[in-house]
Amino acid sequence: MTSVVFNKKLEDLLAVAQRDNTASREIHFPQAPTHMEVKSPLMEVVDYIIEDALGRGASDIHVEPGETMGRLRYRIDGILETMIPPIPMELYGNIISRLKIMCRLNIAEYRLPQDGRFSYEYFGKKIDVRVSIVPLINGEKAVLRLLNRAERFISIDGLDLTAKNKEQLIELCHRSGGAVIIAGPVNSGKTTTLYGVLDLLNNSQKNIITLEDPVEYQLKGINQLQINTKIKLDFSDALKATLRQDYDVLAVGEVRSSEVADLLVRASLAGHLVLATIHTSSAAKVIYRMLEMGIKPYLLGIAIKGIVAQRLLPRLCPDCCSTYLVEPDSPVARFLGEEFRPGMQLYHRQGCDKCNGKGVKGRIALHEILVIDEKIQECITNRCSLAELEQAINEKGMISIKQDGIAKALAGLVEIEAVMEIDDISI
Structure with a gap:
């Protein structure tokens, strides 16, 4: 079953990131920024994707490469929903690098699979994010599993x-x-x-x-x-x-x-x-x-x-x-x-x-x-x-x-x- 959702906020953030000449350089800093540092537009894109997925009740985020555009999908209620607009490939590699930095993975390694995790603060809740990155023909694909520690388990x-x-x-x-x-x-x-x-x-x-x-x-x-x-x-x-x-x-x-x-x-x-x-x-x-x-x-x-x-x-x-x-x-x-x-x-x-x-x-x-x-x-x-x-x-x-x-x-x-x-x- 195919489901497509247009996301105006994501479109605006991607447009700003494309215009920002420093986004691709900032993303290669060895450490993730502290709370006192100003986020680059590309960092804002990654944060928004995670928060948007959490707000929609997604269990997984799929970031997939293509020939000219990357694809972003959320798994909601077991069904993958495609987010529009797609991700321009000139930004795609930097988004993957940003995810690697958040997981403290090797950003120079793009030939082998890598697994990592990081914690994310969302409205005062601690979210564990498990990340799997694998190399495909057109680039690396990342899948993020979202786990809410504060969520009440089911009896x-x-x-x-x-x-x-x-x-x-x-x-x-x-x-x-x-x-x-x-x-x-x-x-x-x-x-x-x-x-x-x-x-x-x-x-x-x-x-x-x-x-x-x-x-x-x-x-x-x-x-x-x-x-x-x-x-x-x-x-x-x-x-x-x-x-x-x-x-x-x-x-x-x-x-x-x-x-x-x-x-x-x-x-x-x-x-x-x-x-x-x-x-x-x-x-x-x-x-x-x-x-x-x-x-x-x-x-x-x-x-x-x-x-x-x-x-x-x-x-x-x-x-x-x-x-x-x-x-x-x-x-x-x-x-x-x-x-x-x-x-x-x-x-x-x-x-x-x-x-x-x-x-x-x-x-x-x-x-x-x-x-x-x-x-x-x-x-x-x-x-x-x-x-x-x-x-x-x-x-x-x-x-x-x-x-x-x-x-x-x-x-x-x-x-x-x-x-x-x-x-x-x-x-």
């Missing part, structure tokens, strides 16, 4: 869980040991769910430790350790040290390696509750991802207690969404399958002042929660095929992401077409 009551899924998740997290894995692709809300679970478990009688990269929200009463690869404090080393910290609950921000996966499994077998996130599209595929990491099937079958897989979709604006009749022979009716009924109505977006004409407002999570029982454990131990595992899950009666999406579409929370576009929801 388990606000995670869009159905009553059954919420009950299952609470039961899983109150077990004395075992691993609960939260899965999904990038930007699927895994960390939000993890924090909701940690908030549920948090009390003075438990030693809860998290390993995160970065710490997105500070949770009072929880020991949060931030990974720092620059000083060689990676997930593996931090996890080895944490295992000696007399913990009750251990949460790992992301399982990225075979060594971390192995340590997590062994920690869960020691009688502690272990929480982790992993980049995988479905509950069934989490099991195969961990087997591919070298975890022995019989150990995994015993260690893992449950899996939460999820996706985020744009939430329909409740003030302007409208209904339509589902035609019997339509692709929607075929997708609904046994859920379809003659005369069924679904919802689609319209657009109003409250949602800025987009028809969507925020995002909503779809979930599937797999509780490992003896049948699933046997499938894992015997390393059944993915098809056999999915069949066993289907027979178990798990509410799949597809089923959860259909239920939320029927309730007017999402468009059914958005559910249909999700990959890997065949169960």
Whole structure:
């Protein structure tokens, strides 16, 4: 879905920066300016882009090179919106250099990827900005992830869980040991769910430790350790040290390696509750991802207690969404399958002042929660095929992401077409 927004203020700032003969020289100062120094027009452009994105509720900023003009896009409610005007390429390189200076990266290096971060003050709030820069054919592309430290994390009551899924998740997290894995692709809300679970478990009688990269929200009463690869404090080393910290609950921000996966499994077998996130599209595929990491099937079958897989979709604006009749022979009716009924109505977006004409407002999570029982454990131990595992899950009666999406579409929370576009929801 393409969305384009004209930004008059950005147009004016870019025009001033182009006319300013000193902008390209000032940007190459080795240190970022102090609060007492006067900002150059180009610095004003970069600050405005960050503040404009924050004001629009963006989660990411994309700064992309082109042949004659660069492109600026914000990810808002999961959708990339293009800002007009584009960035003149004579200013583009200096904008990237300014971002590198803010991250204290090497401004002379443009052939290799670089990652960095900086903090930004926005209306008295501390914003963490993670920056990824990669070289492309026409120049370097920068992606900025915006993390608001002061933003209130969502409790388990606000995670869009159905009553059954919420009950299952609470039961899983109150077990004395075992691993609960939260899965999904990038930007699927895994960390939000993890924090909701940690908030549920948090009390003075438990030693809860998290390993995160970065710490997105500070949770009072929880020991949060931030990974720092620059000083060689990676997930593996931090996890080895944490295992000696007399913990009750251990949460790992992301399982990225075979060594971390192995340590997590062994920690869960020691009688502690272990929480982790992993980049995988479905509950069934989490099991195969961990087997591919070298975890022995019989150990995994015993260690893992449950899996939460999820996706985020744009939430329909409740003030302007409208209904339509589902035609019997339509692709929607075929997708609904046994859920379809003659005369069924679904919802689609319209657009109003409250949602800025987009028809969507925020995002909503779809979930599937797999509780490992003896049948699933046997499938894992015997390393059944993915098809056999999915069949066993289907027979178990798990509410799949597809089923959860259909239920939320029927309730007017999402468009059914958005559910249909999700990959890997065949169960």
